[in-house]
Amino acid sequence: MTALSNDATTRREPGLVGQTVVVIGGSSGIGLSTARAARAEGADVVLTARDPDQLHRAADDLGARRYAAFDAHDPDRLRTFFDGLPTQVDHVMVTAGSPYYAPLAEMDISDAARHVGDHVRLVLEVARQSARTVRPGGTLLLMGGTGGRRPAAGLAVTALLTVGLPALVAALAVELAPVRVNLVAAGFVDTPLSASLLGDELDARRAQLRASLPIRRVVTGDDVAALAVHLMVNSALTGAVYDVDGGQQLR
Numbered sequence: 158m159t160a161l162s163n164d165a166t167t168r169r170e171p172g173l174v175g176q177t178v179v180v181i182g183g184s185s186g187i188g189l190s191t192a193r194a195a196r197a198e199g200a201d202v203v204l205t206a207r208d209p210d211q212l213h214r215a216a217d218d219l220g221a222r223r224y225a226a227f228d229a230h231d232p233d234r235l236r237t238f239f240d241g242l243p244t245q246v247d248h249v250m251v252t253a254g255s256p257y258y259a260p261l262a263e264m265d266i267s268d269a270a271r272h273v274g275d276h277v278r279l280v281l282e283v284a285r286q287s288a289r290t291v292r293p294g295g296t297l298l299l300m301g302g303t304g305g306r307r308p309a310a311g312l313a314v315t316a317l318l319t320v321g322l323p324a325l326v327a328a329l330a331v332e333l334a335p336v337r338v339n340l341v342a343a344g345f346v347d348t349p350l351s352a353s354l355l356g357d358e359l360d361a362r363r364a365q366l367r368a369s370l371p372i373r374r375v376v377t378g379d380d381v382a383a384l385a386v387h388l389m390v391n392s393a394l395t396g397a398v399y400d401v402d403g404g405q406q407l408r
Contacts, residue, residue: 173200185215187343203224225241247296
């Protein structure tokens with residue numbers, strides 16, 4: 158028997174050839190990293206984001222099939238976008254939005270309630286559109302977090318969504334089947350959003366995580382993207398939560 162060469166045993170076909178991936182919130186950070194990883198696996202990508210200039214640059218850089226600039230929290234614009242897709246797509250990932258941090262004493266409760274409502278509405282609107290737009294066996298992939306699992310001042314709203322999203326994902330996985338629904342739960346990820354939130358404290362946070370995380374480095378958008386693409390490719394996975402936090406929950 159002739160032994161296979163190393164090249165023969167390690168070579169594999171790209172996992173998303175001929176498929177279309179829609180990334181809502183795809184002009185930067187985790188969304189852009191996922192779109193780039195999907196392109197590397199052979200997919201066509203469709204991007205949306207609020208900032209038209211940033212979106213145009215991202216789309217040109219990736220060679221995106223289509224792109225559309227709008228606020229994903231506007232349900233009419235969201236429906237118009239999905240109605241305008243020429244064919245069924247294979248995967249939809251939602252990364253739009255940002256976390257809400259405020260201690261109760263300083264919280265604008267109207268803003269907090271609006272944040273929760275907007276986030277839930279976005280998920281439900283995209284899920285409804287995905288039911289008719291995503292091909293059977295395709296994926297609706299949502300983003301959540303792990304930080305709100307530990308009680309702390311300022312995390313009340315984040316904790317609410319952290320606990321609620323897994324239950325929502327499980328219910329949607331049953332209702333949207335055979336479209337698959339999964340949740341990526343990230344800890345700190347080194348992205349432009351994190352930089353904007355932390356400001357001058359960013360470098361100190363990076364150093365603290367490098368010293369304390371079991372992986373001894375900071376999680377990046379590419380790490381999250383690799384997991385997202387795996388969840389698209391592996392058709393046995395649905396209704397579950399997948400952590401990508403470098404072991405932050407173990408500390």
